[in-house]
Amino acid sequence: MKGKIFIIEDEASIVQLVQHNLEKEGFVVSSSLNGNEGLKELKKFEPNLLLLDWMLPDLSGIDICKNIRRDSNFKSLPIIMLTAKGEEEDKIKGLESGVDDYITKPFSFNELHARIKAVLRRSDPNIVANDLTFEDLKLDRIEKRVFRADKEIQLGPTEFRLLEFFLTNPKRVYSRDQILETVWPNNVNVESRTIDVHIRRLRQSINIKDKKELIRTVRSSGYSLV
Amino acid sequence: MKGKIFIIEDEASIVQLVQHNLEKEGFVVSSSLNGNEGLKELKKFEPNLLLLDWMLPDLSGIDICKNIRRDSNFKSLPIIMLTAKGEEEDKIKGLESGVDDYITKPFSFNELHARIKAVLRRSDPNIVANDLTFEDLKLDRIEKRVFRADKEIQLGPTEFRLLEFFLTNPKRVYSRDQILETVWPNNVNVESRTIDVHIRRLRQSINIKDKKELIRTVRSSGYSLV
DNA sequence: TTAAATTGTAATATTTCTGTAACAAAAGAA
DNA sequence: TTCTTTTGTTACAGAAATATTACAATTTAA
Numbered sequence: 451m452k453g454k455i456f457i458i459e460d461e462a463s464i465v466q467l468v469q470h471n472l473e474k475e476g477f478v479v480s481s482s483l484n485g486n487e488g489l490k491e492l493k494k495f496e497p498n499l500l501l502l503d504w505m506l507p508d509l510s511g512i513d514i515c516k517n518i519r520r521d522s523n524f525k526s527l528p529i530i531m532l533t534a535k536g537e538e539e540d541k542i543k544g545l546e547s548g549v550d551d552y553i554t555k556p557f558s559f560n561e562l563h564a565r566i567k568a569v570l571r572r573s574d575p576n577i578v579a580n581d582l583t584f585e586d587l588k589l590d591r592i593e594k595r596v597f598r599a600d601k602e603i604q605l606g607p608t609e610f611r612l613l614e615f616f617l618t619n620p621k622r623v624y625s626r627d628q629i630l631e632t633v634w635p636n637n638v639n640v641e642s643r644t645i646d647v648h649i650r651r652l653r654q655s656i657n658i659k660d661k662k663e664l665i666r667t668v669r670s671s672g673y674s675l676v
Numbered sequence: 677m678k679g680k681i682f683i684i685e686d687e688a689s690i691v692q693l694v695q696h697n698l699e700k701e702g703f704v705v706s707s708s709l710n711g712n713e714g715l716k717e718l719k720k721f722e723p724n725l726l727l728l729d730w731m732l733p734d735l736s737g738i739d740i741c742k743n744i745r746r747d748s749n750f751k752s753l754p755i756i757m758l759t760a761k762g763e764e765e766d767k768i769k770g771l772e773s774g775v776d777d778y779i780t781k782p783f784s785f786n787e788l789h790a791r792i793k794a795v796l797r798r799s800d801p802n803i804v805a806n807d808l809t810f811e812d813l814k815l816d817r818i819e820k821r822v823f824r825a826d827k828e829i830q831l832g833p834t835e836f837r838l839l840e841f842f843l844t845n846p847k848r849v850y851s852r853d854q855i856l857e858t859v860w861p862n863n864v865n866v867e868s869r870t871i872d873v874h875i876r877r878l879r880q881s882i883n884i885k886d887k888k889e890l891i892r893t894v895r896s897s898g899y900s901l902v
Numbered sequence: 903t904t905a906a907a908t909t910g911t912a913a914t915a916t917t918t919c920t921g922t923a924a925c926a927a928a929a930g931a932a
Numbered sequence: 933t934t935c936t937t938t939t940g941t942t943a944c945a946g947a948a949a950t951a952t953t954a955c956a957a958t959t960t961a962a
Contacts, residue, residue: 494784522797523790606908623820627700644910646950651908668820669918669949670833832919833949870921872939895929895938 452591453570453577456497457481458488458514459532460506464555468501471559472566485509489517493524498577499570501562504533504552519548528573530565532557582617584675587656587664589617598656608633609652616665616675625672649673679796679803679844680858682723683707684714684740685758686732690781694727697785698792704858711735715743719750724803725796727788730759730778745774754799756791758783800844808843810901813882813890815843824882834859835878842891842901849892849900875899 455477459465462483469479480495482488485506492500500518504511511531518524531552550569553562570578582589588597589610596603596613605613615633616624626642634640653665666676681703685691688709695705706721708714711732718726726744730737737757744750757778776795779788796804808815814823815836822829822839831839837859842850852868860866879891892902 490784490787493790494786496786521790522794608909621819623818640910641912643912643950647910647952650951650953667950671820674819834920866921867923869923869939873921873941876940876942893939 452476453498453574454478454480454495455499455501455566456488456492456495457501458483458485458492458506458511459501459503460484461503464532468559468562471563475563485511485514489514492518493521497527498574499566500527500529501566502529502531502549504531515548526573528569530562530569576618582614584617584620585664586661587613587617589614596656598658599661601658603655605652605655608648609655612648612652613656616673620675623666623668623672623674629672645673678702679724679800680704680706680721681725681727681792682714682718682721683727684709684711684718684732684737685727685729686710687729690758694785694788697789699862701789704862711737711740715740718744719747723753724800725792726753726755727792728755728757728775730757741774752799754795756788756795802844808840810843810846811890812887813839813843815840822882824884825887827884829881831878831881834874835881838874838878839882842899846901849894849898851898855898871899 452475455472457465457468457479459468459481460483465481465483469481472479480491480497482491485508489509502511502514506514515529515531518527518529528550529548531549532555533552534555550573551565553565567578576582580590580592582591586599590596591614594610596605596610611633612629615629626645629645630640630642649665649667653663656664664675666674668674678701681698683691683694683705685694685707686709691707691709695707698705706717706723708717711734715735728737728740732740741755741757744753744755754776755774757775758781759778760781776799777791779791793804802808806816806818808817812825816822817840820836822831822836838855841855841859852871855871856866856868875891875893879889882890890901892900894900
């Protein structure tokens with residue numbers, strides 16, 4: 451999981467291309483072809499970044515931008531504008547609308563990807579970081595390896611995702627529901643008790659003799675990394 | 677406990693959906709399907725926020741609104757109107773009826789939740805705050821931890837909720853009934869004396885030698901944080 | 903194709919929490 | 933003071949939540 455990206459763009463071909471490539475990169479992507487609906491879906495989707503077309507059939511990109519900035523829950527949502535050449539870059543550049551970056555069509559996916567990473571790195575480093583660390587725990591997303599005190603640890607895929615999830619927000623307590631929602635593939639129905647078992651497995655793997663327990667149980671609430 | 681919300685809305689499906697989700701978020705929720713009764717129940721329930729349908733079978737939303745604003749006990753109760761599309765948003769927007777926000781149906785729960793948080797943040801910051809503090813007492817809702825004079829204190833779930841409850845309104849005296857209503861899960865029947873025991877347990881946990889007692893007993897009324 | 907690893911669940915064990923009852927103590931009322 | 937009401941304290945049994953284990957089914961690797 452490298453974060454969620456929402457796209458509002460009326461050219462279906464662009465959406466398709468970008469969405470497909472981003473998903474290949476590990477992002478969770480959702481999109482809308484028009485402004486009004488997009489705005490609603492976006493708020494439901496709660497992305498970590500928005501790709502926003504400058505010219506839309508109904509609402510203009512700026513209006514959407516303003517709307518988002520006014521909403522306290524999305525005040526700091528990073529936005530990258532997609533503009534067509536000749537759409538007065540200066541205007542956009544100088545805008546007070548609160549855009550984090552913009553890119554001119556046509557663009558290569560690599561170009562876009564680079565910008566996305568750059569913007570996300572600023573706003574929420576954990577989302578794009580290749581390495582997640584916490585105390586003497588280290589997780590390498592590229593090589594899919596986990597280390598505790600420099601000793602490599604073998605984890606199954608689910609335990610890996612589970613640890614990855616905890617590492618993006620250490621200390622925070624997550625309910626079993628929240629864990630299920632983000633660690634398990636969507637619409638998969640697993641018992642909430644199943645999480646206990648995976649927690650147990652994860653604990654067993656990452657715990658080293660004489661080192662402190664890293665996963666805290668918060669009775670009636672969930673688990674957290676400490 | 678993240679505060680109490682009352683819903684007056686005649687579409688049972690909406691009520692059910694919203695109520696269920698709000699409860700999952702930790703709010704205590706009560707609702708009514710029509711205006712006249714709703715108004716009565718609301719005043720008994722004493723919510724921190726009201727979700728009010730604009731079009732009701734008996735009373736109109738505006739009438740309810742006016743009634744509430746006339747009642748000195750609820751003059752400043754935050755209200756979010758639920759309107760159907762085409763119900764002349766301008767009118768509502770410009771209204772002097774004293775609505776704090778409004779949302780157009782159909783809406784996503786996330787959208788509603790965001791607005792509720794925004795409105796509550798303005799009217800009663802403690803209800804949605806992540807950290808609650810009072811003197812040298814600190815409660816962290818995200819990490820589910822409690823500190824007294826910077827020393828962490830271990831609390832059971834019920835004691836935690838109890839303290840959380842007191843912290844949202846320090847100094848205020850709460851009757852046992854009020855405490856029961858908001859700290860205990862709905863429709864659970866426990867002896868009112870049970871609260872005494874939990875108060876005792878909470879006291880035992882948060883009291884530090886040489887530090888003053890934080891929970892005050894108000895004979896024949898209840899308890900409060902001082 | 904076989905062996906090894908991974909997953910979800912159910913069953914069982916263990917821990918921690920809760921509510922109540924019973925009695926003690928304190929505060930008001932008479 | 934003495935009686936009455938309310939609150940404090942304690943201990944304990946049952947409940948609830950979590951931990952642990954084993955296992956069958958499935959997926960992946962060899």
